[in-house]
Amino acid sequence: MHGHFDSQRKYTLAHDRRFAASADHLLFEGVDLTLLPARFGSPLYVYSAPEIRRNIAEIRDAFAEHPATRICYASKACSLLAVLQVVRETGISIEANSANEIRRCLAAGFRGDQIVYNGVVKREEELEFAIAQQLHAINVDSEEELAAIDRISRRLGQTARVCIRVEPNVKADTHEGLMTAYRAKSGIDLADAERVCRAVLDMPRVTLCGLHMHVGDQVPDAQPFGLATRVLVNAARDLETALGIRFSMINVGGGIPTPYRYATDQGGGGPENMQPQIGAAEFARAVLAEVRAWRTDIEVCIEPGRKVVGSAAVLLTTLVNGKSKTLHAEDGSVEGQVLWRMLDAGFNAVPDYKDWYFYVYNASRATQVHDLAVKLGGPLCDGGDWFRHGPLGEQFLLPADSAPGDVVVFLDVGAYQLENQTNYNAQPRSAAVLIDRAGQYRLVRRQERFDDMLRLERDLS
Helix, strand or coil: CHHHHHHHHHHHHHHCCCEEEECCEEEECCEEHHHHHHHHCCCEEEEEHHHHHHHHHHHHHHCCCCCCEEEEEEHHHCCCHHHHHHHHHCCCEEEECCHHHHHHHHHCCCCHHHEEECCCCCCHHHHHHHHHCCCCEEEECCHHHHHHHHHHHHHHCCCEEEEEEEECCCCCCCCHHHECCCCCCCCEEHHHHHHHHHHHHCCCCEEEEEEECCCECCCCCCHHHHHHHHHHHHHHHHHHHHHCCCCCEEEEECCCCCCCCCCCCCCCCCCHHHCCCCCHHHHHHHHHHHHHHHCCCCEEEECCCHHHHHHHEEEEEEEEEEEEEEEECCCCCEEEEEEEEEECCCCCCCCCCCCCCCCEEEHHHCCCCCCEEEEEECCCCCCCCECCCECEECEEEECCCCCCCCEEEECCCCCCCHHHCCCHHHCCCCEEEEEEECCEEEEEECCCCHHHHHHHHHCCC
8 A cells, every 4th residue: 555655646746737846845736835834824725726727627528518507616615705706707607505605606706696595594584685686596495495485585576586406316325424315404305396396386576497406425426416317307397297387497416526536546545435436527428418318408507516626725734743652452462553643733624534535745745755654643632633544544654754844735625624624622724825827826814813713702892
């Protein structure tokens, strides 16, 4: 496994469009990563606008066969204003999961008719705000939500465009917490779809646009997308016939995975869905084969999030110290030794560490052989604050002479990590840097300060 991991590191430095090495330091889009923590704080997220643009172009190319495709970036994956602005400049649309996410999209320059609104819990005040923005569509999750939309739209005298979210009951081979189309909390039963859609037709200010679903996140193969789309298309076809209507759109959600273990990696590490067998092209083929067999004129809405930003960021963390610990069995006998290396980033900074695999390199010694097996621990008091999935099971590989002060980098952290950070143990939430183009970067979010942590309490006095 040592050899596989180091071979992949060398391959990444030589062939990956994002990375290179200079004077033993790791470069990301031409920026020397070792220079940034001292200037902006550590841990630090660094985003690549070029990679975001490349990922969106890849999705566009995958759906070129169907010009009436609306790509709606799932803003929950990363809602930094600077990132949303990069997305907006590519010309695609956006998806939000709360009224405040809608506000962030508007603040980034999106129009209301470029926004699709999801969510299983939409409070009345959120729906009122959303309807007032004249969104492209609200994906309705329940009959009670639909009744609220009817009531609010009448009161406001404004039309609300809706899709009905259904559960296609298709299981995906991903983490159980990421499945959203099988025994999930989202959507209504397929058996109820006709009754719900029929009710919409009697609502004077609600326009029924189509059906919506979402299979899940980080799904490693295309089959569930094809099966679920077939279910959705068959339901839509039957509803058009039964109700004498014609849908204007069908929303198949997101789920295009990001490779956290690359296709060229012959080693091990992490759950199987960390090395998916599909990308945007396979996702598109599975979806479009079903949709276009039904209708070629309908708008296909997709909601990719992880695929847009997952590969577009790295996390920089500082190696603070290290130690060797003896492993004792319950009877007191010695089982061996473990080398620990302690970082200033733990599950406060990388919340998905328990179920995720990330390539971890020493950015200060990027060209050196990574062959020292270590466990990586974070700064939090919890005994569980250490990283689970390395190339050697629970162990990672770093250069033997890695030393305090070195900058350690986690790759492919652009999706959901920054969004889920906490200030547990009064650890500050990270700053974020955006690389606009090769070699040019700027601070787009400062590191949280101690005063920020107290503000909600001090404001009361």
